[in-house]
Amino acid sequence: MASLSSAPYKGSRDWYPDNMRVRDYIFATWRRVARRYGYEAYDAPLLEPLEVYAAKSGQELVSEQTYQFVDRGDRHVAIRPEMTPSISRMVAARRQEMAYPARLYSIAQFMRYERPQRGREREFWQLNADIFGAETIAAEAEIITMGYDMMREFGAQDDMYAIKVNHRKIINFMMAHYLGLDAVQAELMIKLFDRKNKIPPEAFRDQAIDIFGDAEAPSGLQKLAALLAAKNMADMPEEIRACSAVREIQELFTLLDQVGIKNAVFDITLMRGLDYYTGTVFEFFDTHPENNRSLFGGGRYDGLVGLFGAEPLGAVGMAPGLTMTQLFLETHKLLPELAPTTDVYMIVLGDALRGGRALARQLRDEGVNVELDFTGRKIDRQIKTAVKKGISYLVFVGEDELRDELYSCKNTITGDEQKLSPERIVTTVMDARRHRRVDIDADTIDLFE
Amino acid sequence: MASLSSAPYKGSRDWYPDNMRVRDYIFATWRRVARRYGYEAYDAPLLEPLEVYAAKSGQELVSEQTYQFVDRGDRHVAIRPEMTPSISRMVAARRQEMAYPARLYSIAQFMRYERPQRGREREFWQLNADIFGAETIAAEAEIITMGYDMMREFGAQDDMYAIKVNHRKIINFMMAHYLGLDAVQAELMIKLFDRKNKIPPEAFRDQAIDIFGDAEAPSGLQKLAALLAAKNMADMPEEIRACSAVREIQELFTLLDQVGIKNAVFDITLMRGLDYYTGTVFEFFDTHPENNRSLFGGGRYDGLVGLFGAEPLGAVGMAPGLTMTQLFLETHKLLPELAPTTDVYMIVLGDALRGGRALARQLRDEGVNVELDFTGRKIDRQIKTAVKKGISYLVFVGEDELRDELYSCKNTITGDEQKLSPERIVTTVMDARRHRRVDIDADTIDLFE
Numbered sequence: 011m012a013s014l015s016s017a018p019y020k021g022s023r024d025w026y027p028d029n030m031r032v033r034d035y036i037f038a039t040w041r042r043v044a045r046r047y048g049y050e051a052y053d054a055p056l057l058e059p060l061e062v063y064a065a066k067s068g069q070e071l072v073s074e075q076t077y078q079f080v081d082r083g084d085r086h087v088a089i090r091p092e093m094t095p096s097i098s099r100m101v102a103a104r105r106q107e108m109a110y111p112a113r114l115y116s117i118a119q120f121m122r123y124e125r126p127q128r129g130r131e132r133e134f135w136q137l138n139a140d141i142f143g144a145e146t147i148a149a150e151a152e153i154i155t156m157g158y159d160m161m162r163e164f165g166a167q168d169d170m171y172a173i174k175v176n177h178r179k180i181i182n183f184m185m186a187h188y189l190g191l192d193a194v195q196a197e198l199m200i201k202l203f204d205r206k207n208k209i210p211p212e213a214f215r216d217q218a219i220d221i222f223g224d225a226e227a228p229s230g231l232q233k234l235a236a237l238l239a240a241k242n243m244a245d246m247p248e249e250i251r252a253c254s255a256v257r258e259i260q261e262l263f264t265l266l267d268q269v270g271i272k273n274a275v276f277d278i279t280l281m282r283g284l285d286y287y288t289g290t291v292f293e294f295f296d297t298h299p300e301n302n303r304s305l306f307g308g309g310r311y312d313g314l315v316g317l318f319g320a321e322p323l324g325a326v327g328m329a330p331g332l333t334m335t336q337l338f339l340e341t342h343k344l345l346p347e348l349a350p351t352t353d354v355y356m357i358v359l360g361d362a363l364r365g366g367r368a369l370a371r372q373l374r375d376e377g378v379n380v381e382l383d384f385t386g387r388k389i390d391r392q393i394k395t396a397v398k399k400g401i402s403y404l405v406f407v408g409e410d411e412l413r414d415e416l417y418s419c420k421n422t423i424t425g426d427e428q429k430l431s432p433e434r435i436v437t438t439v440m441d442a443r444r445h446r447r448v449d450i451d452a453d454t455i456d457l458f459e
Numbered sequence: 460m461a462s463l464s465s466a467p468y469k470g471s472r473d474w475y476p477d478n479m480r481v482r483d484y485i486f487a488t489w490r491r492v493a494r495r496y497g498y499e500a501y502d503a504p505l506l507e508p509l510e511v512y513a514a515k516s517g518q519e520l521v522s523e524q525t526y527q528f529v530d531r532g533d534r535h536v537a538i539r540p541e542m543t544p545s546i547s548r549m550v551a552a553r554r555q556e557m558a559y560p561a562r563l564y565s566i567a568q569f570m571r572y573e574r575p576q577r578g579r580e581r582e583f584w585q586l587n588a589d590i591f592g593a594e595t596i597a598a599e600a601e602i603i604t605m606g607y608d609m610m611r612e613f614g615a616q617d618d619m620y621a622i623k624v625n626h627r628k629i630i631n632f633m634m635a636h637y638l639g640l641d642a643v644q645a646e647l648m649i650k651l652f653d654r655k656n657k658i659p660p661e662a663f664r665d666q667a668i669d670i671f672g673d674a675e676a677p678s679g680l681q682k683l684a685a686l687l688a689a690k691n692m693a694d695m696p697e698e699i700r701a702c703s704a705v706r707e708i709q710e711l712f713t714l715l716d717q718v719g720i721k722n723a724v725f726d727i728t729l730m731r732g733l734d735y736y737t738g739t740v741f742e743f744f745d746t747h748p749e750n751n752r753s754l755f756g757g758g759r760y761d762g763l764v765g766l767f768g769a770e771p772l773g774a775v776g777m778a779p780g781l782t783m784t785q786l787f788l789e790t791h792k793l794l795p796e797l798a799p800t801t802d803v804y805m806i807v808l809g810d811a812l813r814g815g816r817a818l819a820r821q822l823r824d825e826g827v828n829v830e831l832d833f834t835g836r837k838i839d840r841q842i843k844t845a846v847k848k849g850i851s852y853l854v855f856v857g858e859d860e861l862r863d864e865l866y867s868c869k870n871t872i873t874g875d876e877q878k879l880s881p882e883r884i885v886t887t888v889m890d891a892r893r894h895r896r897v898d899i900d901a902d903t904i905d906l907f908e
Contacts, residue, residue, distance in 0.1 A: 013768035014511060016552035019536065022504035024549045027563070030500045046823040048801040048830025048850075051479045055471035056505075056538070056568060056582055062463060079528035082572045087468060089505070089538070100473045103465035109847035113830060114476070119505060123531045133505055148812070148833040159823075268813055269820055319462035352497040363597070364717055371718055374495040374608075381497025381562060384597040398558035401497075 021124075021132025031348035033135070036164075036335050037117050040137040043160045044115040047152065049139055052114050054096035057087045062095045065317055066286040075122040089121045093138040094286065094311065094327060101142050101325075102318030110143025110323075129303065129337050140327030142315065147258050149326040150290045151265035153308060157294060157328055158271050164335070165344045171305060174277035175262065175292045178309075179255035184278065188249050189233055195221050203279045207302070243276045250278070255289070262290065286311040290326070301341040306330035353379045353439045355396035357389060359408030366407040369417070369432060376436045380405075397422055403439055470573075470581025480797035482584070485613075485784050486566050489586040492609045493564040496601065498588055501563050503545035506536045511544045514766055515735040524571040538570045542587040543735065543760065543776060550591050550774075551767030559592025559772075578752070578786050589776030591764065596707050598775040599739045600714035602757060606743060606777055607720050613784070614793040620754060623726035624711065624741045627758075628704035633727065637698050638682055644670050652728045656751070692725045699727070704738070711739065735760040739775070750790040755779035802888045803829045804845035806838060808857030815856040818866070818881060825885045829854075846871055852888055 018024045025033060041051075063072050077089040090096055093116060101108065116138050124130055139156060141149050154173060161171065185196035198221045206214060215231065222230035233247070240246045243256065250256070259276060266274050274292075282291040289310030296305050308328025316322035339345040354373065358366040363384055370382045381401065383392045389406075396404055406418040419435055420427040421442075430438060467473045474482060490500075512521050526538040539545055542565060550557065565587050573579055588605060590598050603622060610620065634645035647670045655663060664680065671679035682696070689695045692705065699705070708725060715723050723741075731740040738759030745754050757777025765771035788794040803822065807815040812833055819831045830850065832841045838855075845853055855867040868884055869876040870891070879887060 014514065014548070014766055015508070016548050016767040016769065018549075019504045019506045019508070020532070020534070022506065024504070024552065025502035026549065026553065027499035027501055030502060033502075034500060045800045045828045046826075048804070048828060050476035050799055050801065051483060052476055053474035053479060053482075055468045055473070056570065057468045057471065059464070059468070065463065077528075077530065079526075081526065083469070085469070099463070099465050100467075100475065103473065104475065109844045111832075111834065111844075121505065144834070146833070152831070152833070265816075269816060317463055318465040320465065350499055351494045352499065355497070367714075367718060377495075379494045379497060382601070383560075384595070384601070385560065385593070395558045395560075 019133075021126040023131065023133070027350065031350075032336060032345065033332060035346070035348055036332055036339075037135075037137075039163050040117060040160060040330065041115075043156060043163050044137070044139050046159070047113065047139075047156045049113040049115040049156075052097065052100065052116050053118060054090070054093065054100060054116070056089060057081075058090055058096055058099075060086045060088045062099065063088060063091065066095065066314060068285045071122070075124055077121045077123060090118075091120055091122045093118060093120070093136065093329065094140070094314065097138065097140055097327075098311075098314035098325070099318050101323065102315045102320035105315070105320035105323070108142075111149070112142040113140075114142070115139040129333055131333055135332035136329045138327060138329045140325060142325045143323050144326060145324040147261050147290070148265065149324070150262055150292075150310060153326050153328050154262075154266060154274070154292060155269055155271065157306070157308075157330065158266075160330065161294070164339060166338070166342065168271075168273040169297065170342050171273065171297055171338075172295045173266075173271070173274040173292060174280045174295050175259060175274055175290065176277055176280040176282075177255040177259055177290050178287050179289065180250065180253050180259070180278065181281065183253045183255075184237070184250060188237075188247065189222075189230060190226065191221070200281045203281050206279055237278055240278070246278070258290065282307055282309055286314050288312045292328075294330075296338055296341070298338075298341050301337060303334075305334050305338055349402065350400050351379055352381050352399070352401050353443055354381070354403045354405050354435070355392075355399065355401040356380055356382045356405045356407060357392045357396070358383055358386070359389065359406060359411075362407045362409055362412055365409075365412040369405075369407055369412075372432055373436060373439075378436055378439050402442060405435060468582075470575040472580065472582070476799065480799075481785060481794065482781060484795070484797055485781055485788075486584075486586075488612050489566060489609060489779065490564075492605060492612050493586070493588050495608070496562065496588075496605045498562040498564040498605075500565060501546065501549065502565050502567060503539070503542065503549060505538060506530075507539055507545055507548075509535045509537045511548065512537060512540065515544065515763060517734045520571070524573055526570045526572060539567075540569055540571045542567060542569070542585065542778065543589070543763065546587065546589055546776075547760075547763035547774065548767050550772065551764045551769035554764070554769035554772070557591075560598070561591040562589075563591070564588040578782055580782055584781035585778045587776060587778045589774060591774045592772050593775060594773040596710050596739070597714065598773070599711055599741070599759060602775050602777050603711075603715060603723070603741060604718055604720065606755070606757075606779065607715075609779065610743070613788060615787070615791065617720075617722040618746065619791050620722065620746055620787075621744045622715075622720070622723040622741060623729045623744050624708060624723055624739065625726055625729040625731075626704040626708055626739050627736050628738065629699065629702050629708070629727065630730065632702045632704075633686070633699060637686075637696065638671075638679060639675065640670070649730045652730050655728055686727055689727070695727070707739065731756055731758055735763050737761045741777075743779075745787055745790070747787075747790050750786060752783075754783050754787055798851065799849050801828045801830050801848070801850050802892055803827055803852045803854050803884070804841075804848065804850040805829055805831045805854045805856060806841045806845070807832055807835070808838065808855060808860075811856045811858055811861055814858075814861040818854075818856055818861075821881055822885060822888075827885055827888050851891060854884060 060078050071091055076091050080086055119133060119135050121133050123132060126132060185191045185199060191199055202217050218231060218234060219227045236247050263274060280293055287309040291309035293307035294305040296303055306329060310326045312324045356366055356370055366382060370380045373380050402422055404420040404422060411417045415431060416429045418427055419430045509527050520540055525540050529535050568582060568584050570582050572581060575581060634640045634648060640648055651666050667680060667683060668676045685696050712723060729740060729742055736758040740758035742756035743754040745752055755778060759775045761773045805815055805819055815831055819829045822829050851871055853869040853871060860866045864880060865878045867876055868879045
């Protein structure tokens with residue numbers, strides 16, 4: 011038989027321990043901050059009926075990007091491409107029993123059939139943090155502040171990224187009334203705005219003319235230019251400023267300012283692709299010249315719970331992704347060194363395996379992570395394995411050591427070697443574990459235990 | 460438009476926070492013990508080429524139970540129904556670079572199209588712990604001891620379950636030489652052994668006669684009876700005892716006995732369905748009369764890495780599942796009360812929202828998990844929400860409290876109420892968090908932070 015390929019499925023990753031540590035670090039940081047804000051963990055099924063996405067997630071996602079199939083029971087299902095419809099469904103199912111505002115988060119995997127490229131994989135991981143039953147702009151302020159605190163927890167400074175904010179109602183007003191576009195034109199213009207930073211100004215202008223039509227193009231382009239020239243809300247054309255949603259945005263900026271967030275900006279070109287947004291939308295945007303792109307976003311989607319037959323409920327959420335977060339941390343050199351969770355590699359000499367097993371068990375019962383080499387190989391080969399694995403301590407167990415109850419304990423990083431009792435091995439190694447992690451974040455230690 | 464169903468996909472669960480806490484508790488316990496043994500975390504893609512399972516996972520699993528489909532790029536794939544082929548593929552891909560023995564664990568989700576019933580769901584979660592590059596029986600002893608320590612960590616006593624052990628070579632010898640069956644008959648007999656505890660003795664006897672055929676049935680039944688009457692290895696028919704694999708099993712029992720494991724037994728009727736096992740197989744089996752069933756199993760599968768074009772490698776693994784573990788813990792009343800991770804529900808009086816937001820931020824920066832009620836509702840409705848969520852502490856913030864920097868802090872369980880400074884709120888709440896968790900396991904506290 012020909013052998014099978016050892017490559018992972020296209021667009022997905024094999025998570026070996028080195029990469030997995032980065033993932034665990036990012037997940038632990040998200041989880042810690044989400045809990046700080048009183049969010050409780052949930053999860054949803056991997057599969058949902060396709061119609062859940064057909065309703066509100068947008069044409070492109072459903073018809074081009076879903077992993078959809080018919081199951082053995084003739085159900086047309088999709089591997090979830092996002093979490094928002096699932097959690098809205100779950101809230102709808104317990105609409106009466108839940109306490110509001112409900113604060114919920116999940117860290118889960120998703121699949122979309124897209125062309126894999128830097129920062130984009132077919133199988134991807136996201137944090138989803140959502141608040142249900144919150145009608146006021148305080149909800150948006152909380153979600154954005156939590157996103158800000160996650161960035162802070164990763165070590166990000168304010169000037170490394172911007173928080174762009176817009177509002178669906180302002181977008182709709184601008185399209186229909188200010189620019190005078192019909193629904194079809196508006197959709198094209200939204201797509202053009204989405205591409206704005208990826209195409210040259212002339213191409214943007216040419217495509218805008220196509221959308222306006224020859225007759226309307228001169229005045230349309232002038233109005234567009236006025237919009238795009240405005241650096242903040244005060245510079246916006248008066249008609250836009252008169253829009254009622256502007257007050258909401260201003261209140262949001264006040265709330266963010268009160269907790270010290272200075273890098274939030276109004277950006278009328280921010281669109282967000284998903285059809286279910288009904289109010290504020292926002293995006294955390296990397297400002298590094300080498301990674302000038304959206305990191306993650308979110309917004310208000312008040313209509314989704316109602317789709318599942320339940321009384322409607324205001325909702326705001328955000329969804330940072332693993333791949334983009336990792337890229338951000340790498341670009342800004344914020345990713346710490348992450349050591350294995352194993353504290354001790356136990357090297358067994360001669361016939362001491364039985365004693366070694368007992369000592370390993372004793373250390374483990376005290377909380378030490380011990381890998382025991384039971385192969386009976388030569389010592390230098392055992393040491394080589396430990397070093398290759400990046401484990402910080404070697405403990406040597408032979409007949410003499412077992413008799414004296416004193417074991418050579420060698421730090422593979424400093425080279426220090428001491429003869430220690432089992433109790434001293436525990437304290438030495440556990441202290442070192444804390445120091446090894448302290449450069450990351452004192453709190454993270456616990457999550458790696 | 461008709462509203463969409465709010466039910467989860469058949470055979471999968473919606474994990475609301477109450478259930479999610481049970482899942483997190485089980486995962487945290489597995490993870491902690493796996494790390495104690497020096498296992499490092501990995502993960503594999505959700506999708507694999509179907510042929511990966513077709514090779515060695517057994518006919519039934521591939522043709523009846525896989526979620527398989529053709530992707531938009533014409534690849535025939537399956538949602539993983541198990542982890543062993545994936546991790547074998549990953550090890551094969553880095554066969555030269557990895558350090559051996561390699562110890563790896565993952566906690567991941569899987570799907571199989573089976574009829575949902577008690578203890579079985581279509582979407583399910585498993586820990587997989589595997590050791591690669593370990594040729595001796597010490598590997599089996601380590602994996603089984605780790606499984607035993609997981610049970611111990613959950614609070615299980617030895618008499619709550621048994622560890623049944625068998626060996627593929629003994630099974631093969633018994634079928635071909637002792638019972639004199641050909642390959643087709645042997646396969647039928649293996650299936651009959653698997654059903655042994657689920658059918659009446661007469662049905663077992665009748666089906667055995669069918670397999671032997673009329674001519675061979677009398678002597679066949681006699682030999683079967685001798686096998687099944689044996690309570691331990693010493694009682695086994697001499698031909699079986701002469702089998703070379705018996706020495707391995709005896710060595711395994713010695714190794715388990717040395718670390719105090721007394722509930723392991725030889726069971727010649729233990730089969731394990733997967734085709735890839737090549738040596739020892741084992742099963743942790745619940746002995747409770749209401750849940751008398753297999754909890755999880757594992758074994759040696761030396762051939763799988765070689766399937767992916769790499770040099771072969773000895774491998775032993777096990778895979779406890781979430782659903783069965785939860786059933787075991789519930790049946791034996793071992794599941795602890797699990798509180799929300801949120802420590803404080805902050806109740807805001809009158810116009811104190813701005814001050815409340817600042818105080819919440821201050822407490823969060825000290826590690827306290829604070830949910831802030833920004834709704835401006837009446838106090839009693841805010842309190843009701845906190846109680847419904849099961850949060851232990853209420854902190855009241857009004858203009859007076861902000862001026863005096865002293866806040867009423869009420870324990871919702873004991874009813875105690877005190878005026879505390881922010882610093883005292885932190886120490887009170889963090890102490891309580893540790894006590895709230897101490898009944899579970901001191902170590903688990905950290906994982907819930």
